[in-house]
Amino acid sequence: MAVGEYKPGLEGIPATQSNISFIDGQQGLLEYRGIRIEELCRYSNFLETAYLLIFGELPTAKQFAAFVEDVNYRRRIKYRIRDMIKCFPESGQPMDALQSCIAALGMFYPLADLHDASFIYDATARLIAKMPTLVATFHLMRQGNDPVAPRDDLSYAANFLYMLNEKEPDPLAAHVFDVCLTLHAEHTVNASTFCALVTASTLTDPYTVLTSAIGTLSGPLHGGANEEVMRMLAEIGTIENVVPYLERKIKNKEKIMGFGHRIYKVKDPRANILQELAIKLFDRFGHDPYFDLAIELENQAAKYLAEKGIFPNVDFYSGLVYRKLGIPTDLFTPIFAIARTAGWLAHWKEQLADNRLFRPIQVYTGRHGVRYKPIGER
Ligand code: ACO
Secondary structure (H helix, E strand, O other): OOOOOOOHHHOOOOOOOOOOEEEEOOOOEEEEOOEEHHHHHHHOOHHHHHHHHHHOOOOOHHHHHHHHHHHHHOOOOOHHHHHHHHOOOOOOOHHHHHHHHHHHHHHHOOOOOOOOHHHHHHHHHHHHHHHHHHHHHHHHHHOOOOOOOOOOOOOHHHHHHHHHHOOOOOHHHHHHHHHHHHHOOOOOOOHHHHHHHHHHOOOOOHHHHHHHHHHHHOOOOOOOHHHHHHHHHHHHOOHHHHHHHHHHHHHOOOOOOOEOOOOOOOOOHHHHHHHHHHHHHHHHHOOOHHHHHHHHHHHHHHHHHHHHOOOEOHHHHHHHHHHHOOOOHHHHHHHHHHHHHHHHHHHHHHHHHOOOOOOOOOOOOOOOOOOOOOHHHO
């Protein structure tokens, strides 16, 4: 086989075949199992969308009721996991805490038969159920508080906000948060999903697959960008500073966080949805001056970046929505992980159905035939 051209970052190289989601980066189109993201955000909810992604079809009413019950039933975490979280440093990164918890969870639910549909279903329901509890538990315990037990009578989104803030959320807040989860649930073969696929291809357990993916999502070029956006808006501070900030960044060839995407060459459709959600929240709960900075930044950045196909991505407005929901900045990426668990599990299941171990090749650029030099001669 001829060695192909090396493409840094595997840009443009198909890494898998998949029928889970589709992006048209020129049109700004995103579909999950053929359904447009705008339609899912309007009519579906996160758990139904997760079912669609993982099992391939929208559930019947009976299937959906059973799935919701199976997820709700698994929301609690074992006291040993809770005790482990208690030992984490308060200053620890929430993504590291989440990654450690998911790795530890694998010890409680050992790998059984990967071809057994009930093993896949149970692991899926368990991971979707426990991710929010783990994030909320770490957040409360790092502040020295007792964790809040999940409530089965609340929706997936409402329960997370309830556990985090120790009070039932406003229905609009819960709805907006649910839409955020839906639109972060899946996004083809991005870095963390690719990482999940590689790990899945070794036929290890799903907890290890998710542990790999969570680690990959944590970087600032991927899931960590929404946290960076909020830091950037704080640094800009006032409308007058937007243009000087932009000019400085462009001159120094630095990236504007929340802008640009390997696939989208127009504005990310998820950014449009998040922008609308932010406005809904502001109408109800009061305006956020950071939003004015973001709008001004988007308008001004277009003058410099639009011709390169660089527009706001999903991370540009998500932080503003989370901020209005009272979510601390360092939980933005863990929330992304909660949502993306659906996509990772869908790809894990798809990989298992037609597995081949990932083993790419490299283009070697090193030396040959070098003689070993004893330590005293170096
Ligand atoms: N701000 C300014 N310029 C940018 C930006 C940006 N955010 N993104 C890309 N560019 C410019 C680059 O400087 C480069 O310019 P040049 O050709 O003149 O040298 C050109 O656009 C191509 O940039 P690359 O970094 O090669 O493009 P890539 O496809 O690797 O970029 C990426 C994708 C990594 C997301 C990039 O746009 C970026 O770093 N954005 C900021 C971080 C961010 O928001 N990440 C979240 C992505 S969405 C997600 O993962 C959920």
